[in-house]
Amino acid sequence: DAGVTQSPTHLIKTRGQQVTLRCSPKSGHDTVSWYQQALGQGPQFIFQYYEEEERQRGNFPDRFSGHQFPNYSSELNVNALLLGDSALYLCASSFGAQETQYFGPGTRLLVL
């Protein structure tokens, strides 16, 4: 039973660039949520995708966008990168509105 997978594991970008992060949910899950985790903090909710639509969004600017594909995998795109976007980006999956989420290993993004 494959768990949540994310790629790449690490990424280095410069300010102003754009980045795409990828996530495949746990087998049987159809809902993907994205989180940003700064060092020493808990995960902060970015948005959630279900049935290929963004269902809810946290307090993040429009530079953060996403997509969900028919196979339930998802992408997170961040445009015009800022130094403050450096963080661990986590993807979590669940089935519908189930009250349990499983996280992937994360993508560590460093913006220079």
Add this chain to the structure above:
Amino acid sequence: GQQLNQSPQSMFIQEGEDVSMNCTSSSIFNTWLWYKQDPGEGPVLLIALYKAGELTSNGRLTAQFGITRKDSFLNISASIPSDVGIYFCAGPMLLSYNFNKFYFGSGTKLNVKP
């Protein structure tokens, strides 16, 4: 937004000791989750609690869902070096039809001295 207050922020204990940490909220949650995160990794689900008053164990870990539904506790017995990490509590809140938003505590960093 909702805030989960987790304490203590960090702990330094000796191998073999028992550990207790807790999480409180001003709002009621119907589910409490406890995760452990190793450095540079994603959080791993340890225990899920679904009913007020519920006491659930996972090996040396025991978690309780508070009667008021506004708090939860995690205990680790006979700690070992691999228990080192950051422990997060989390609670989902149903904000609209078929959407649960998950709120996280700020974490308890556990250090175990061999």
